[in-house]
Amino acid sequence: xRFALTDxxxxxxxxxxxxxxxxxxxxxxxxxxxxxxxAPLDRLWTALAEMGLLAAMVPESAGGLGLTEVDLVPLxxxxxxxxxxxxxxxxxxxxxxxLAAAGDPxxxxxxxxxxxxxxxxxxxxxxxxxxxxxxxxxxxxPPDGPRLVRPDxxxxxxxxxxxxxxxxxxxxxxxxxxxxxxxRLDVPADLLALAADRATLAASAQLVGxxxxxxxxxxxxxxxxxxxxxxxxxxxxxxxxxxxxxxGLELAAPAVLAAGWAAATGADSRPADVSAGYLLAADAAERxxxxxxxxxxxxxxxxxxxxxxxxxxxxxxxxxxxxxxHHLDRLGTAIGLPAATAEQGGxx
Amino acid sequence: MDLRPDPADEQFRAEARDWxxxxxxxxxxxxxxxxxxxxxxxxxxxxxxxxxxxxxxxPRRYGGRDASLWQWLIFEEEYxxxxxxxxxxxxxxxxxxxxxxxxxxxxxxxxxxxxxxAAEQLWCQGWSEPEAGSDLAALTSRAVRDDxxxxxxxxxxxxxxxxxxxxxxLFGLFRTDPQQQRHRGLTYFLVPLDAPGVTVxxxxxxxxxxxxxxxxxxxxxxxxxxxIGEVGAGWRVAMxxxxxxxxxxxxxPGRFTAAAARLVQLAGDRPDRLTGRxxxxxxxxxxxxxxxxxxxxxxxxxxxDGDPPGAAASLNKIHWSELDIALHRTALDxxxxxxxxxxxxxxxxxxxxxxxxxxxTNEIQRGIVAERxxxxxxx
Numbered sequence: 131x132r133f134a135l136t137d138x139x140x141x142x143x144x145x146x147x148x149x150x151x152x153x154x155x156x157x158x159x160x161x162x163x164x165x166x167x168x169a170p171l172d173r174l175w176t177a178l179a180e181m182g183l184l185a186a187m188v189p190e191s192a193g194g195l196g197l198t199e200v201d202l203v204p205l206x207x208x209x210x211x212x213x214x215x216x217x218x219x220x221x222x223x224x225x226x227x228x229l230a231a232a233g234d235p236x237x238x239x240x241x242x243x244x245x246x247x248x249x250x251x252x253x254x255x256x257x258x259x260x261x262x263x264x265x266x267x268x269x270x271x272p273p274d275g276p277r278l279v280r281p282d283x284x285x286x287x288x289x290x291x292x293x294x295x296x297x298x299x300x301x302x303x304x305x306x307x308x309x310x311x312x313x314r315l316d317v318p319a320d321l322l323a324l325a326a327d328r329a330t331l332a333a334s335a336q337l338v339g340x341x342x343x344x345x346x347x348x349x350x351x352x353x354x355x356x357x358x359x360x361x362x363x364x365x366x367x368x369x370x371x372x373x374x375x376x377x378g379l380e381l382a383a384p385a386v387l388a389a390g391w392a393a394a395t396g397a398d399s400r401p402a403d404v405s406a407g408y409l410l411a412a413d414a415a416e417r418x419x420x421x422x423x424x425x426x427x428x429x430x431x432x433x434x435x436x437x438x439x440x441x442x443x444x445x446x447x448x449x450x451x452x453x454x455x456h457h458l459d460r461l462g463t464a465i466g467l468p469a470a471t472a473e474q475g476g477x478x
Numbered sequence: 479m480d481l482r483p484d485p486a487d488e489q490f491r492a493e494a495r496d497w498x499x500x501x502x503x504x505x506x507x508x509x510x511x512x513x514x515x516x517x518x519x520x521x522x523x524x525x526x527x528x529x530x531x532x533x534x535x536x537p538r539r540y541g542g543r544d545a546s547l548w549q550w551l552i553f554e555e556e557y558x559x560x561x562x563x564x565x566x567x568x569x570x571x572x573x574x575x576x577x578x579x580x581x582x583x584x585x586x587x588x589x590x591x592x593x594x595x596a597a598e599q600l601w602c603q604g605w606s607e608p609e610a611g612s613d614l615a616a617l618t619s620r621a622v623r624d625d626x627x628x629x630x631x632x633x634x635x636x637x638x639x640x641x642x643x644x645x646x647x648l649f650g651l652f653r654t655d656p657q658q659q660r661h662r663g664l665t666y667f668l669v670p671l672d673a674p675g676v677t678v679x680x681x682x683x684x685x686x687x688x689x690x691x692x693x694x695x696x697x698x699x700x701x702x703x704x705x706i707g708e709v710g711a712g713w714r715v716a717m718x719x720x721x722x723x724x725x726x727x728x729x730x731p732g733r734f735t736a737a738a739a740r741l742v743q744l745a746g747d748r749p750d751r752l753t754g755r756x757x758x759x760x761x762x763x764x765x766x767x768x769x770x771x772x773x774x775x776x777x778x779x780x781x782x783d784g785d786p787p788g789a790a791a792s793l794n795k796i797h798w799s800e801l802d803i804a805l806h807r808t809a810l811d812x813x814x815x816x817x818x819x820x821x822x823x824x825x826x827x828x829x830x831x832x833x834x835x836x837x838x839t840n841e842i843q844r845g846i847v848a849e850r851x852x853x854x855x856x857x
Contacts, residue, residue: 131487131548132480133775134783139479200479349852364855369848370841376852377793384772391481409762410769462761465742470754 133384135204143204146183150212153177156436162215162263162295171263175216179245183218187227192234193243194226198394199328203335203387210339213443215295217250217260219332225249225268228276228315228325236278236313238266249278251329252301253450261299262288272307276322279312293442326452327393327404333451334386334408337415340444341379344415344422347437348372352425362425371421378414385410402464405457412454415444481775490545491552497529498560509825510566511689516644519566523597533571533595540587541595547778555732559739566641570594570601572727574649577666581707581715590668604636604650604669604693605716611638612839614651615660615713619695621652621667629701630654632667632675635694640836642691643680646671651712664712668704669695685828726778726787728837729798731771737805737826738767744812744823751812759808766801773797789850792843799833799840806830 135143158170178184186202188194202223209218221242226249229239241247250264258267261281269277285303317325349372352363362368389407392400419441423430430437448454463469483491503522508515526532527541535550536542545553565571575594578587593599610617619634632652639648648669655663671678675698680688707715745752745760752760773794777787787794806827810817817824834840848854 131482131484131775132779133772134479134779136479345852349854353853353855360857361855363848364857366841366845366857369852369854370844372852372854373796373844373847376847377796380790380793381769381773381797384776385769387479387776388481388772391479406765406768409765458758458761461765462757465761465764467742467745467757467760468749468752470757471750471752 133387135387139201139204142201143208145181146205146208147211149177149181150208150214154212154214156439159213159215159295159436159439162297164290164294166295168263171216174214175248176245178214178216178218179243184221184245185226185239185243186222188230188239188243192230192239194230198390199223199331200387200390200394203331203390206332206335207339207342207383207386210336210443211343213295213340213343213440215260215297217248217264219336220251220260220268220329221247221249223328223332224251224325225266225278227328228268228317228321229278231321232276232315232317235315238278238313241265250299254452256301257289257450258286258299258301259291259296259446259450261286262297267299267301269301269307269312270322270325274309274314276315276317276325277307277312278315279307283311291446293439293446295439295443296446323401324393327400330404330408330451330457331386331389331393333447334382334389334404334411336447337411337444338379338383338386340440340447341375341382341411341415341418343440344418344437344444345372345375345379347440348375348422348425348430351429355427355429368425371425375414375418375421378410378417382407382410382414399464402461405461405464408451409454409457409461412448412451416448419444484548487546487548487552490549491556494531494534494553494556495560497531498556498562501525501529502560502562506561506822507563509687509689510564511641511683511685511687513644513688515687516566516641519563520597520600522563523565523567527596532567532597533575536575536591536595540591547782551730551732551774551778554730555735558732558736561736566644567594567597567600568728569603569640570599570647573603574601576727577649577706577715577718580718581666585703586706599647600641600645601647601649602639602642602645602671602691602693604639604648606638607635608637612842614716615664617651617653617664619650619652620656621654621665621700623654624699627699627701629699630665630667630705632669632695632698632700635692637690637692639691639693640689642671642693643678643688648693649706651716654709654712658710661713663710664716665709666706666712666715667700668706669698669700673698673700675699684831685825726774726791726794729794731767731774731798734767734798734801734805735771737802738764741805741809741812744809748812748814751814756808756811759804759811763801763804763808766797766804770794770797770801789846792838792846793851795837795843796834796840796847799830802830802833803827 153174161167161170182195185194186197190196206219247265249266249268250258250260251268252258266278286299287302289298289300291298352368353361355362386407389403392403429435507518510516510519530543533542534545534553538544607617621630621632624631651664652667653663654665675696677694679692681690683689809823810827849856
């Protein structure tokens, strides 16, 4: 029993932290918003590729790092902390390993490894976050299996989003894409379920990172902002909100890492562990966002200040992840609960 | 990173499980916070001690079995899962003993620990006073030097002392230097409750059990041998036990994962009451226990790497105390009209309500988290 990152995992996480501090400061997140300069985003993607992160879960034989889900959790937590405005989690955690497992039928893996292919994933309702900035779209739900398509091969329309850096598309055509369109990935159903869990895990890790960023911003702010002659961070009403935010994040982080471990080791508990990690991370990130906004006061309620970049990303990720109801239901069933009764209140 | 249990630890688990199944009382004991129930619990404590399970993590020379932190966690899981009785000895074992291990002399350890392990000396905590609750440093109970007798004379009033009416000894903080303010000038003393000048009056807690006591001290003599740590260093010595009390030692996760399992079972027994709202509450309560379990695995790993939790124990305390209420409140909802009947879940609910108050209120804990973990400015 040992529940801590290995030295190797921690070293890689620190390297990713350093890279993102340099290449993905708030100004680069803002560059992802409409009207922003795409050049720093391209540089960021190239830097991520050079570190091997895009192909983190692609086997070494195919040019990837050959990492597992548990290795990926701290890296995507760092990506969340930086609010990387590109489909990093989608490419690295979902598309890369799925494409490799399917035998790379379209010959796109090399481009992914080299940073020449961004892959966005279509979510519930046909919304594709980062679709406008993607080279390929991964459709997970066509009836004949997952399919990789170019954006110009399917009917789409750009969609404005609350988090402007999401650059989303909406698929407007028939969800049953014709057999001539794109590349079909021939993978068994259990691998598809694993891909969905990886997406949820990636969301969870990013939410923990986003929460930590919002908390750090807030702690810095309330330590210097003075009202009534004292730093507002010395007031109990402020301190206690932030203590609760930290508590939520500190409780969520081990659960997300444990979910990564379950996925990496093929444990039967994986679906339950992934749902557990997600529920805790989503709750912690949302509570932190509320506390962060409240403790900043009006200063945080502006687009000039950076907090909104991270808060909006958190809500966007929660929206794009298969719903809270699904995870509550799945976890409840896994722990042995019967289905909910329709009858309100039951009989005495 | 390896979340698989160690084979030796699993063997320890099996041994603990087998012993607990074979020896636990056939029927639940009456509350240990009543005089009759306390006596029944002492029987159990002695059975535990005879089996070598009363203080598993202590060294063998004091009655333990040198169990690792992992094994201790496992024992606590098995203990709670077996539905074994509450530990009426816990305030000695989990609060005083860690202090003795850190600050006691060999003589004190040899004299006190084996008797504590055997439930011969029964310890209660003498910290709170009528005017010093959350603000412990405001305590006014005092100790005056008696050089001729080689000790101190203690006078004051301790209150909300858990099981004080049934215990034999008290450990507590007293002001030895009246010139000093607040947390300076305090000293940590051990006091036998049958010493001349001690008066103990039990009184009812929220749940009606006589689980609390006032302890009045009137010129009570305590020899130098019963001072723990240095004279005047009582605050620092006491803070060592607060870490134990708030964190892992007093409330390891096994207690809550077992309660969560019972809650799931209760829901399964009453599917007609399990509305979508209640099902979500059950899942979230179970999840809170699971999260605490995983948080603890990471915390213990860090402890074994030489990084003690320190102020992070306050995170444990806030979480487990609120979790305990959530688990029990959800159970009451599942019970419906039966929730008002005086039974296990109802009693557990009432007890859980004390969690955010004892061991330093959660407001105090949030202040510690804010100032010491987040680095926010002090008022």
